[in-house]
Amino acid sequence: MIHIPYVAGGAVLLGGLYNQLSGTLVYGPLFGKVWVDAMNKDKGSPGWRDVNSKDGTPILMLKEFVMNLSKSWFTGLLLNLTQARTMSQAAQLGAFLYFGVLAPTIISETVWEKRPNDLQKFKLLSGFSSTVLLACVMHWWGTA
Template sequence: MLNVNIWVIFIAGGLNMVLGMLWYGPLFGKAWMNGMGIDPDDKKKMDEMQKTAGSGYAYSLLFAFIFGYALDLFLNLVDVSSLGFALILAAVVYLGFGIANTVKSVLWGETNRQVFMINTGFEIVFIGIMTVVAFYL
């Protein structure tokens, strides 16, 4: 039976929240809101967003836990022997499954390219850091 390290799951949740606060806050928050068509000076719109933010954070945390579990399980199943191989494997899986599906929304005009690039950058950084964490734990 494969063991999944519970710490990888918890770290994934924490990292997702902290990195998300930085990424969508001081680093790229204004550009992301601009790409989403959100005016930060529109008090009414900002209040509406804050009302639904709690469930968004909860779902983000839940899926970060699921991601941590799946990543650790996957790396154990493949039995990676080096960090370089683990990172390449994570990149290939993300390119093949993640970006391959989400890029369609940009191609068909459902998602702003700027938002796509900011979101994709977040995912790449998050997956990269979590791959390092899972490999060493």
């Protein structure tokens, strides 16, 4: 039987809010124009954004928030499962996720799919935030 540790709801909510805010800042006011240019380069034209879509921005943001809650729950689960007790251990767990799973996936996209480096930099930046920094934020709040 698989053991699924309890993860505090407040930590999941805080993690989801943290991810939503950091993503909104990175892909919005901080680097939004550069990111859109990188996406246009990757997709070959600005037509990748369907401004007439049925799903408006509020619905897309809600969907993204649900995904951020999921990332946070799994991060909390791993923090509790590994029994991370210090901020250093939380940062190490986040770094293992980042360097062991996320960064190799992004680099593989660059190699095999010829994705533009400009776009991949954003994935690496937001990925660092949603692994290493998220684990630290959630550890600080408490996940047990």
